[in-house]
Amino acid sequence: MDLEFTDDDDELRANVRSVLASISPPGVVREIYEAKGDAAAVWEQMVELDWPGLGIAEEHGGVGMGFLEVAIVCDEHGRATTPGPYLATVTQYVPMVRELGGDHAAALLADVAAGRTTGTVALAEAGSWDPASVRTTAEERDGVWHLSGTKSAVLDGATADRIVVIARAPGTTGTDGLGAFLIPRGAAAASSRLVLDETLPVADLDLHGVVVPVDRVLARPGSPGVAAAIERANQEATVALAVNAVGACRNIFEQTVEYAKQREQYGKLIGSFQALKHRMADMYLAVERASALAWFAVLAIVEEDPRRAEATSLAKAAASDCERLIVRDGLQLHGGIGYTWEHDLHFLLKRAKACDALYGNGIHHRARLAEIVGLTGICTRETTTTRATTEDAS
Amino acid sequence: MKLSFGEDVERFRAEFVAWLEVNRPSVEEMAAEPAVSSAHVPGWARAWTNRMFRDGWLVPGWPPERGGRNAGAIETLVYLEELEKAGVPRTTNPQGLGIVVPSILDYGTPEQVEEWAMPVLRGEKAACLGMSEPNAGSDLANLSTRAVLDGDHFVVNGQKVWTSGANYADFCFLFCRTDVEAPKHKGISVLLVRMDTPGITVRPLSEIVHPAHPDLNEVFLSDVLVPKENLVGVMNNGWAMANGSLAHERGMVWLNSVLNLEDDMRELLGHAAGVLPQLGGLERGAFVDQIMQSYTDTMAARCLGYRGFAKLVRGGSAPEQALMKAFCSEAQQRLTMVASELDADGALDRTDDSAGRYAMTWPERYFTTFGGTISAGSSEIQRNIVAEKVLGLPR
Numbered sequence: 001m002d003l004e005f006t007d008d009d010d011e012l013r014a015n016v017r018s019v020l021a022s023i024s025p026p027g028v029v030r031e032i033y034e035a036k037g038d039a040a041a042v043w044e045q046m047v048e049l050d051w052p053g054l055g056i057a058e059e060h061g062g063v064g065m066g067f068l069e070v071a072i073v074c075d076e077h078g079r080a081t082t083p084g085p086y087l088a089t090v091t092q093y094v095p096m097v098r099e100l101g102g103d104h105a106a107a108l109l110a111d112v113a114a115g116r117t118t119g120t121v122a123l124a125e126a127g128s129w130d131p132a133s134v135r136t137t138a139e140e141r142d143g144v145w146h147l148s149g150t151k152s153a154v155l156d157g158a159t160a161d162r163i164v165v166i167a168r169a170p171g172t173t174g175t176d177g178l179g180a181f182l183i184p185r186g187a188a189a190a191s192s193r194l195v196l197d198e199t200l201p202v203a204d205l206d207l208h209g210v211v212v213p214v215d216r217v218l219a220r221p222g223s224p225g226v227a228a229a230i231e232r233a234n235q236e237a238t239v240a241l242a243v244n245a246v247g248a249c250r251n252i253f254e255q256t257v258e259y260a261k262q263r264e265q266y267g268k269l270i271g272s273f274q275a276l277k278h279r280m281a282d283m284y285l286a287v288e289r290a291s292a293l294a295w296f297a298v299l300a301i302v303e304e305d306p307r308r309a310e311a312t313s314l315a316k317a318a319a320s321d322c323e324r325l326i327v328r329d330g331l332q333l334h335g336g337i338g339y340t341w342e343h344d345l346h347f348l349l350k351r352a353k354a355c356d357a358l359y360g361n362g363i364h365h366r367a368r369l370a371e372i373v374g375l376t377g378i379c380t381r382e383t384t385t386t387r388a389t390t391e392d393a394s
Numbered sequence: 395m396k397l398s399f400g401e402d403v404e405r406f407r408a409e410f411v412a413w414l415e416v417n418r419p420s421v422e423e424m425a426a427e428p429a430v431s432s433a434h435v436p437g438w439a440r441a442w443t444n445r446m447f448r449d450g451w452l453v454p455g456w457p458p459e460r461g462g463r464n465a466g467a468i469e470t471l472v473y474l475e476e477l478e479k480a481g482v483p484r485t486t487n488p489q490g491l492g493i494v495v496p497s498i499l500d501y502g503t504p505e506q507v508e509e510w511a512m513p514v515l516r517g518e519k520a521a522c523l524g525m526s527e528p529n530a531g532s533d534l535a536n537l538s539t540r541a542v543l544d545g546d547h548f549v550v551n552g553q554k555v556w557t558s559g560a561n562y563a564d565f566c567f568l569f570c571r572t573d574v575e576a577p578k579h580k581g582i583s584v585l586l587v588r589m590d591t592p593g594i595t596v597r598p599l600s601e602i603v604h605p606a607h608p609d610l611n612e613v614f615l616s617d618v619l620v621p622k623e624n625l626v627g628v629m630n631n632g633w634a635m636a637n638g639s640l641a642h643e644r645g646m647v648w649l650n651s652v653l654n655l656e657d658d659m660r661e662l663l664g665h666a667a668g669v670l671p672q673l674g675g676l677e678r679g680a681f682v683d684q685i686m687q688s689y690t691d692t693m694a695a696r697c698l699g700y701r702g703f704a705k706l707v708r709g710g711s712a713p714e715q716a717l718m719k720a721f722c723s724e725a726q727q728r729l730t731m732v733a734s735e736l737d738a739d740g741a742l743d744r745t746d747d748s749a750g751r752y753a754m755t756w757p758e759r760y761f762t763t764f765g766g767t768i769s770a771g772s773s774e775i776q777r778n779i780v781a782e783k784v785l786g787l788p789r
Contacts, residue, residue, distance in 0.1 A: 002396050003697055004704035009395070068395065257785050272788040277781035284780060285717050292697035293690070299397050317690050366686035367679075373689065375666060375682060 003295050013072050019049065020080040026344040032083045033198045033347070039084035043118070052090060053113030056098075060106055061113035067236060071298045074240045078247025078355065081347040083199035085118035088155040091240035092233070093119030096164045099229035100180050100218045108162070108182070120160035121237070122151040122188075122205050123230075129238075129359045131166060131230045132174045136207055138167035138181060138221055145181060145212040147188075150204065155358065157203030158190040165207065166230060169221035178230060179221030181212045197354035199347070235312040238359040239297045242319035245355035246290045248348045249322050252330035253283045255345065259334055270333075279329050290315075290322035310372045313365040320362025323352040399468060406465065407472045410451065417445050418482050428750025429486035430607040433520040433559025439486040443517030446484075452515060453491070460499070461515045467707050471649060478653035489558055490514045490521035492647075494567040497584075497635055501627035510565065510586050522563035522589075524613060525636070526556040532775045534569075534636060535578040539615060541570035541585060543622060548572075548585060550593075550618040556769065560611035561598045563589050573630050582632030586624040593618035603744075603758045607751035648699045648715060651722035651766075652692075658726060658759075659692045662733045665756075669736050684732045691725035716784060720776040723766025730760040 005013070023045045031037030046052060055070040056062025070090060077086060089112060097108045097119070111117040123129055125136065136149025147167055157163070162182055169177035189206040219226045257280055260271030270276055297315035300308045327349050331338050338345045356362070399407075419438045427436040435443070446452040447461040455470050456462030465473070477484050485491040491514060498511040513519035530537035539552025550570055560566065566587045573581030589596070593616045598608035627635060666685055670678050698721070702712030734741045734756040743755045754762065767773045781787045 001398070001697070001700045002704045003701040004708065005395065257787065260787060269788050271781075274778070277785075277787050278774070278777045280785055280787065281717065281777035281780040284785060285721055288698060288717070289691075289694040289721070292701055293694050295395065295701075296397075296693070296697045299395055302395075303397050305397055314690055314693050317686070318694060321687075321690070363683060366683050366690070369686045369689060370682045373663065375663065375670065375685070 001296075003292060003299070009068070009072060012069060013076060016073050016076040017079070019045075020076050020082055024080050024082040024084075026081075026347065029081050029083060029199060029347050030344070039199075042082060042084040043086070046084070046086060047115030050113075051086070052115055055090065056094060056109050056113045060109040062109065063113075067239075067302050068298055071240065071243045071295075074243045075247040078244035078249075078351060079251045081197075081199050081248060081351045085120075085156050085160060087200070087240065087244065088120040088160055089118045092121040092155065092237045093160070093162065093164060095233040095236040096121050096180070096230070097218070099233045100164075100226070101229070102218060104182065104216075104218055117161040118156065118159070119162040119164070120154055120156045121233070122154045122157065122163050122165045122207075123234070124151065124153050125149070126152060129234065131178055131227060131234070134166055134168055134178065136165070136167040137170045138179055138212075139170055143214060145214070145217060147181065147183075147207040147210040147212060149207050151188075151207065152204045153193070153202045153358070154190075154205055155200060155202050157205055158192045158201070159185070161185050163188070163205070164218060165205075165210075165212075167207075167221070172222065175227035175231075177222045178219075178226045179223070180218040180226065180230070182216045182218055183210060183212060195354070197347075197350040199351065200354045200358075231309070234359070235297075235301060235308055238312050238316050239294065239301060241355045241358050242290070242294045242297065242315040245319040245323050245352050246287065246294050248351040248355065249290065249319075249326040249330075250287050252326050252345065252348045252352065253280075253287050255348075256280065256283065256330045256333050263335075276333060279333065283326055283329055286322045286325045290318040293318040310369065313360075313368045313372065316360060317362045317365040317369065320356050320365070323356045324362070327352050399472065403468055403472055406469045407476060410473055410476055413449065413451065414476060414480055414482070417449070418442075418480060421481070424482075428752060429483070430751045431559050431562045431609045432489060433487050433522050433561075433563035435486050435517060435520050435562075439483075440517040442482075443485060443515075447515050447517070467703070470646065471703065474646060474649050475653065478650075478657065487514065487520040487559065487563075489523045490519075490563075493523055494521040497567065497638055498586075498626060500638060501584075501631075501635055503623075505623070506586065506626065513564075519564040520559065520562060522557055522559045522566050524554045524557055524560075524566045524568035524587075527553060528555055531556075532771060535582070535633065537569055537571060537582065539568070539570045540574070541572050541583065541620070543572070546622055547619045548622060548625070550585065550587070550615045550620055552615050554613040554615070555599075555611075557611045557613050558609050560589065560596050560613050561608065565589055566613070567626070569632055569636060572632075576630065579633045581630055582636070583629050584626040584632045584635050585620050586626060587618065587620050591618050591620070603754065603761050604747060604751050606747040609751065648702070648718040648722065651718065651726075652695045652699045655692045655695050655722055655726055655729070658729050658733075659689060662688065662729060662736075665733055666736060681732070681736055684728075685736075688725065688729040688732060691721075691728065695722050695725060716780050717776060719771070720767070720773040723763060724773060726766060727760065727763040730756055730763055734760050 024042050032039060050063050051073060053062035054065050055067055058064035094112055097105050125133055136147060139146050147165060162184060165181045165183055167179055167181060188210050190203040192201060192203045195201055260276060261269060263270045294315045297311035300311035331349060334345055337343050419442045423438040427438060429436055429439060450458050450463040452461035454462050454465035454473050457464055495511045495514050498506055514521055525534055527537045527539060541548040541550045566589060568585045568587045569582055570585055571581050572583040595614040597612040599610045599612060600608045601610060662685060699718060702715040705712040740755060741757050744758055745753045745755055782789060
């Protein structure tokens, strides 16, 4: 296992960092926060640089790189708390369209690669991104599909040009009967939420009465491979968020260390106090721990490793541990200045928290891990056995 | 970046696995005569070391005459992984093989290599490392054991403590002060001292777990005469060797920490499978969360270790390795704590001494993890090092 970046990777990262420093510096982020600007210019410049198509195959008009390169952008994107449709379009919509495949995929991907459209995925309901929790239904009547249900926390849900809606055949449960439908912006009533992180706007979608023509069905409910495709796309989206969170956390950590080297109290630099040194050493470890697992997950996805699902949940769980410590200690060690609106630190604190909440937090992913490594399976099985034995005995 | 090794490395792995199947000590012979100290070499261990030395599997990275096969760093890593998987200890004298021998090879004379290092490589002798003293623990440079050259001999007086395996070792790689005038770091030398030399008294320090099998010792040195040809390297150059020793120790020690953690995790999962079904839902959920926290630690340890390793193989530096020791030992502490709590009934038990030093219940294992967080630079010292050397925080 080799988790070290190559010179090419480093070069891409340096390039992305310098571009983001120029197109989404803290001043631009602040304008979004203070409702004095939008992210349109940020996205336009990304389009100019071919970033939307970075991970899209050349045959679909993309650059033909892979998820590793996309993840490098995500890392820097988190570090800069970049606003705009990049995360939803590139790490949610594109993987979902690609994995679902079918007749539409090529044209939809080409539209993204060319910068013509943005997109997102409407999957979550009531705070769960687990496809098995989907209750929104899709029914075919009179040659069209009728959607019914409510989606929550759709990233860019009010602004993305195209939305992939995950819905199921009525009466099905679990991963059975899942399907995917493409709707344009405005087809469903979107209510924008008041969000903690203004750079990651989410909206709830009311799908009642939304009608989808047959030629906009990406996957008919219950057709083979749909659940697996959604799962794979979810893994990319989840790992992208883990990487994004780690990028934000690393920045908080670095700023905290810098601050501790400048701030004096009692005639001494606060960074010389052992109590703070130890906390910063722990912050360093938390970032490295999360980063190592995030890149392990990126590789597992790139290499189609059988541990994809496990690596995904490990990455998101570790990003969560990292975020918990870094947000707490980063804010605490900055003292009063970090608590003020004028200081830029809160953009990062909020990004880290938002990434944690999206696509399952640490507790959720540890529970998933337990399923993946077979702990809950063992529990269920053995509970049944224990019960049977007890009954035999009585 | 990639997840797998190349074909060459996998061929190397296959060759070693095949050799191991034929030549490994059996589970029965290991259990019949368990090692009870880190310098205790039971009969089976001596024969095992000798077979590895003979066939070039003792230190794969070294040349054949030193018990190796000039293997690369990645091959060595694979080799250590396979040994751990097979449940076979590489040596029962880790300080001897891992620190003392490499230091003698680096700094010693050809005669010293023949007389002191080679017998350890053949499993014939065991060595201990005399570093810590009552007033020189984490602050090793403060050591005060005195060696005065008088004609053909050094006369050594002083006291060592926490000396692992001194109660079984044949000789000691002893750090002494040879110049009291020089600054602390510059007056230290290393002597090779036979443990049966008159004037040496070893007092084992029973530990909080398995007091019947002490591994740590106090070593008292009173007018001990050591031939002057037993000086390793140059007079007053001991500090370089102390740093070298730790470098040897840290070179691949991370891998052992990771592999141990993985072993513990596998065991914990099996343990949990037996206990969890008997618990109520809320209690079970709480345990599952903590167990998976440890699972995440375990996978992170592997990824962190390998990432740092990749950097070192390419000749770069890997500052995060500085925290590996603290991270792995603390992760092991959390893991064994959860494992102990998982079985409240078993948490009251200790192991019978007849099972040897290394058989332990979960709560006993929890206590022994403090060996990792306290020794060889405590976790607090590691944090200071990271804060100052890696993060550049002011002293």
